[in-house]
Amino acid sequence: MRITVLGxxxxxxxxxxxxNCRNCAGLRxxxxxxxxxxxxxxxxQPSDHADGVLFNASPDILDxxxxRPALQPGRAIRDTAIAGVVLMDGQIDHATGLFMLRxxxxPLPLWCTDPVEEDLRQGNPVLRVLGHYCGVARQRIALDGPAFEVPGVADLKFRAMPLASKAAPYSPHREQSVPGDNIGMTITDRRSGRSAFYAPGLGSIDPAVFDAMAGADAVLVDGTFWTDDEMIALGLSTKTARDIGHLPQSGAGGMVEWLGRLPARTRKLxxxxxxxxxxxxxxSPQRAALAAAGIEVCEDGMTIDL
Known part of the structure; x- marks a missing residue:
């Protein structure tokens, strides 16, 4: 199995x-x-050059x-290696790119939970708009249900679980989250048995989530904020990381502490x-602390082969 970090x-x-925070201004x-x-x-993808599954469609999807030439194999006058799209939530940064696939x-093969489908038909009606273009062949993701497959990618199986996080701001249950607003996904290669756990939005880790992480060969998890008060300290928000559904890396009970409990064999990103x-x-000293803990920071174009 090959995982390519698109963004x-x-x-x-x-x-x-x-x-114009220190990071943005410094990079410019x-x-x-x-x-x-x-x-x-x-x-x-199950292997290099095979069709695969797109997890989340960001506003940057065209770039x-x-x-990444692997996504455009050029086998016909209209072609794509994207066999299907799986949404982890209904946030703008994960769903707006669906417009670009019109x-x-x-019809676009799309897997999402019932709450995400509702949000993308009502609060941010991406799916309704796509009905005027290619259309959407939506498939339901069951929570804690059996693993599912994506046609054309038979060597991989996918199993979802609900996560504690936040629904999109336009969701009617933004402040009263329901199961399925956010999910984590275990992706398993049927041939090798190796697996990855993917959870880009993760507000807390309960025993079931930790078991899924510990059972995977690689975990790609929420790296949004270093401290809980990061946005408050910069004067950019009045809410903590946890308030908006993200577990910070540092501090007691933070992501670094949780990742440190995983088996030594687990690749942590x-x-x-x-x-x-x-x-x-x-x-930065924070980056050095991650390196000392054996935790990687994803960057665009990175590939993870399992």
Whole structure:
């Protein structure tokens, strides 16, 4: 199985278009050792050059496809290696890119939970709009149900579980989350038995989530904020990381502590990194702390072979 990180940033990308925090200003000025990033998405294939599954469709999807030739194999006058799309939530940075896939010659195969479908038909009616173009062949993701397959990618199986996080701001249950607003996904290669756990939005870790992480060969999990008060300290928000559904990396009960409990064999990666997070600075003490803990920071174009 090959996982390609198409985008590794949180919403807004890095640098964010209207932000002049230390990270964004430093990257633009060339005074910060860091890499630009697009909004988070991964592409999973059973092997190199095979069709695969797109997890989340960010607003940057067209640039991501142009940058990764594997997604455009050129076998016909209209072609794509995207056999289907799986949404982890209904957030703008994970669903707006569906608009950019409207030129398909057949309905877009899309897997999402019932709450996400509701939000994308009502609060942000992406799916209704696509009905005027290619259409959508929506498949229901069951929570804690049996594993499912995506046609054309038979060597991989996918199993979802509900996560504690937040629904999109336009969702009617933004402040009263329901199961299925956010999911984590275990992706397993049927041939080798090796697996990855993917959860770009993760507000807390309960025993079931930790068991899924511990059972995987690689985990790609929420790397949005370093501290719980990161946005408050910068004067950019009045809400903590946990308030908006993201477990910070540092501090007691933070992501670094949880990842440290995983088996030594587990490859540990952070994805969906906010532009304010000091781990983007490759010379920062926070980045050094992650390296010492054996935790990687995802960057666009990274490939993980399992």
């Amino acid at each position: 590794s940033s949180a919403g807004g990308g890095f640098p964010q278009w209207n932000c 000025a060339g005074t910060l050792r860091a890499k630009a990033r697009t909004q988070s998405s991964i592409f999973v 991501q496809i142009r940058s 030129e398909r010659t057949s 952070l994805i969906h990194i906010n532009n304010t997070n000091p781990i983007l600075d490759e010379d």
